[in-house]
Amino acid sequence: MNIQELERRLVEEGCSTANYSIGYRDSDVFCLMNIDGIWKVFYTERGQDQESIFESPSEEEACEFFFKYQTERIQHHHIVGYFKSRAKVDELDALLQRHGLKTWQNHIPYHGWEDPRFRVFVFGKDIFKAQQILGKELPLRDHEPERPVKPVVTSPPVVSVKSENQPLRRMSMSEDEFITKALAAIQKRDFEIIEGLRDQIRPAYVPRLVATWNKSMPWETKDAYIALLMDQMGDAVKPVMEDALNSPTAESRAYSVCILRGDFKLFSELMTDGWVDVKKVDAAVARFKSSTF
Secondary structure, eight states: OOHHHHHHHHHHTTOOGGGEEESSOOSSSEEEEEETTEEEEEEEETTEEOOOSEEESOHHHHHHHHHHHHHHHOOOEEEEEEESOHHHHHHHHHHHHHTTOOEEEEEEESSSTTSEEEEEEEETTHHHHHHHHHOSOSSEESSOOSSOOOOOOOSOOOOOOSOSSSOOOOOOOOHHHHHHHHHHHHHHTOHHHHHHHTTTOOGGGHHHHHTTOOTTSOHHHHHHHHHHSTTOOSGGGHHHHHHHTTOSSHHHHHHHHHHHHTOTTHHHHTEETTEEOHHHHHHHHHHHHHHHO
16 A cells, blocks of 8 residues: 555545645644655644654555554544534534534534534545435535535545655744744634644744733733634743633633643533533632632
């Protein structure tokens, strides 16, 4: 197997390209790359490469390992519904479950947490069943997008390699470009753009971004900063997150507790049935404050 066949087989297995990249580095995914003549499999997290989990001079061996890892160790989910209405999500969820599909729901901010978007997902090869059942372009929506929506991948992406020793890399924003776009999105409180910018933020950009924040800003603006910084840790974000403990938005309080405790896994403990549980969040905030302040 080579990387072209690997890409095709992964798509056939219902794997999501949001979880991997082949031939180039991406953010917060498993990568398969040829580096100095050695095929390496490693995870990137917030722009930093972790230690390789597999290395071989053989492309075939690396592809076999990557295929097995992605299909046996990773749960791949695909968005099939993106709605303003919680009722629409429940309706779609019920329809898919009647056809035997496993589903998952969550919600994200749009123009702030007071204007959420509700999402429903299916897993693995069920995306093909969902396409047959719904017979429409996915994800289904009950509102017009403000910008084009990335379609569900149903055919292998085209990825090329510049050379064996110089693999193609996805270009990331410069610091100046990132800060300009981030501040514009924060000012507009455009959480859809902010969610995309989370993939572009680098630890080196954080101090400059935080320097534009101040405690006297309205909470709608500060919640936008929190949404953009929710994957970051360290001293640079500490003032923002300590202030966020008092946000009127439960999601912001939840993120701040996780970041200040240095434990992103805690977030799942603050949820009930896939939704942030205000009581759990407030209890966690109270425990943190009593142990720190």
